[in-house]
Amino acid sequence: MNKNELTYLALGDSYTIGEGVQPSENYPHQLVSIMEQYEYDFDSPKIIATTGWTTDELQKGISAAKIEGNTYDLVTLLIGVNNQYRGRSVDNFKEEFSELLDQAIVFAGGDKTRVIVISIPDWGVTAFASQQNVDQQKVAEEITAYNTAKQQISHSKGVHYLDITQEYRQIGAYPENQAADGLHPSGRIYSSWAERLADLVREEIRF
Numbered sequence: 001m002n003k004n005e006l007t008y009l010a011l012g013d014s015y016t017i018g019e020g021v022q023p024s025e026n027y028p029h030q031l032v033s034i035m036e037q038y039e040y041d042f043d044s045p046k047i048i049a050t051t052g053w054t055t056d057e058l059q060k061g062i063s064a065a066k067i068e069g070n071t072y073d074l075v076t077l078l079i080g081v082n083n084q085y086r087g088r089s090v091d092n093f094k095e096e097f098s099e100l101l102d103q104a105i106v107f108a109g110g111d112k113t114r115v116i117v118i119s120i121p122d123w124g125v126t127a128f129a130s131q132q133n134v135d136q137q138k139v140a141e142e143i144t145a146y147n148t149a150k151q152q153i154s155h156s157k158g159v160h161y162l163d164i165t166q167e168y169r170q171i172g173a174y175p176e177n178q179a180a181d182g183l184h185p186s187g188r189i190y191s192s193w194a195e196r197l198a199d200l201v202r203e204e205i206r207f
Contacts, residue, residue, distance in 0.1 A: 006207055008032060008045040009072040009107055011058060011100070012079050015121060016049035018190060020179025025187030028076070030194035031201075038202060046072070054082045055096035062103060071109040073207055076197070077101060078118035080146050084139075085123075094149050101157055114205055115159040116197065119147045122165055125172040127182035140169075160200060164193050 010016050010028040018026025024033075028045035035042055048058070048065050058079050077100060083093045101117065108114040123129060124139030147165055154161040168189065171177050177189050 006040060006042045006074065007072040008042050008074045009067075009070075009076075009104075010045050010047045010049065011062070011075065011077045011104060012047075012049040012118075013053040013058070013082060014049070014051035014184060015078050015081070016076075017047060017051065018184075018187075019051045020181050020184045021187045021190065025190055027190040027193040027197065030187075030191055031197050034194055034198040035201065038198070040201075040207070042074075052082055053079070054086065054088070055079055055093060055100055057082075058100060059096065059103075067107070070107065072107050072114075074114055074116070074201065074205070075104045075108045076116045076118060077104050078120070080120045080150065081123060081143075084120070084142050084146050090145050090149055093146060094153065097150060098153050098157075101153060101159065105157065105159065112158040113160070116200060117150055117154040117159055117161045118193070118197075119150060119161070119163045119165045121168045121172065121185065123183060125169055126178060127173075127175070129183075131182065160204060162193075162196060162200060164196065167192065 016028065023029060028047055032042045032045055048061050050061060053061060079100065080093060080097065104115050105112055120143055122140055122143045124134060124136040129136060151161050177186050179186050
């Protein structure tokens with residue numbers, strides 16, 4: 001492969017930009033670094049994400065980025081936690097997420113095999129949730145409902161779906177796996193996500 005041949009678009013929210021960690025520690029940058037070890041030469045990832053974004057806000061962010069007409073070799077999409085946090089309905093999420101996923105497929109040049117949807121982590125296991133006396137069971141149930149919808153839509157459109165939620169529920173509560181704010185994941189968690197993404201890319205995607 002030629003240097004800088006492959007391009008990567010990461011769409012999302014705080015989990016994608018890596019709120020609370022260095023940019024080099026977020027999962028898009030760690031994924032690119034891992035892939036380089038296997039001689040996949042990616043440009044620096046194009047990240048369209050902001051802490052607090054919901055599905056409709058990500059849509060606006062994509063429009064503002066003025067990347068319409070661009071295509072990318074790899075596209076990842078992780079969105080939805082703020083829809084749940086704000087108490088929005090799953091039905092509303094389904095509609096907006098489906099539209100976002102259609103956009104992601106277009107950005108992948110119509111190649112559905114180059115799109116990866118990532119499940120929503122369960123923030124109810126974090127220190128922040130405990131400090132706020134959050135109903136962790138309620139959060140878990142709602143996150144599961146959102147992820148079930150994401151998975152069904154992803155499968156219906158023929159894209160990859162990566163479940164990182166189950167692992168996060170088991171290890172996300174440990175202090176070393178949380179950023180300083182006690183809410184967002186640490187670089188160690190993002191490293192795990194990047195490793196799993198890299199495995200999926202290497203096994204399932206042909207460039």
